[in-house]
Amino acid sequence: xxxxxxxxxxxxxxxxxxxxxxxxxxxxxxxxxxxxxxxxxxxxxxxxxxxxxxxxxxxxxxxxxxxxxxxxxxxxxxxxxxxxxxxxxxxxxxxxxxxxxxxxxxxxxxxxxxxxxxxxxxxxxxxxxxxxxxxxxxxxxxxxxxxxxx
Numbered sequence: 001x002x003x004x005x006x007x008x009x010x011x012x013x014x015x016x017x018x019x020x021x022x023x024x025x026x027x028x029x030x031x032x033x034x035x036x037x038x039x040x041x042x043x044x045x046x047x048x049x050x051x052x053x054x055x056x057x058x059x060x061x062x063x064x065x066x067x068x069x070x071x072x073x074x075x076x077x078x079x080x081x082x083x084x085x086x087x088x089x090x091x092x093x094x095x096x097x098x099x100x101x102x103x104x105x106x107x108x109x110x111x112x113x114x115x116x117x118x119x120x121x122x123x124x125x126x127x128x129x130x131x132x133x134x135x136x137x138x139x140x141x142x143x144x145x146x147x148x149x150x
Contacts, residue, residue: 012045013055020063029070033078033095034103038063046088056088058124061145063093068147071095079107084143111135112144121145 023038040063046056064082071078079096098105112133121132125145133144 009045009052012043013059016040016042016059017062020059024063024066024070027070027095029078030074032099033097034099034101035094035096035107037092037094039089039092041088041091044087044089046091053088054120054124056091057084057120060084060091060093061124061130064130064145067093067095077106079105079146081107081144081146084145086140109133109135109144109146116143118143 019042020038020040027036040059041056046052060082064080067080071080076097080094081096082091082093084091096103096105096107112135114131114133116132116134117127118132118134121143125132129148130145131148133146135142135144
């Protein structure tokens, strides 16, 4: 990889990590969530190269685990999950809880097939604590990552 490109892309990922850190530091984890989410690759640069795609996935998982740790002290349940899409700009971490908007809780993951072992996830996801599921058809898949149900 070209050294100039490497410097630029490292600056980009550092910027995305700082942006996500700021977003998570500004949420009130004791409030309710109605599919609150944030994206981790705002400019979609993860789509450019395989190593960028891996970095976008790693950043998504990093902030999913952060969301889980931030909300674990609550007396009421919060669902934390991530979605991973072909377009890395669509990768996101979600928080969802009972809420006054009438949005159903818990999220039921209808038609999600759990137990996926996609090679892209093997070096990033800790499969002892998390599981991956897939939803979609042959033209587009949405992967879900969540803490294993005990």
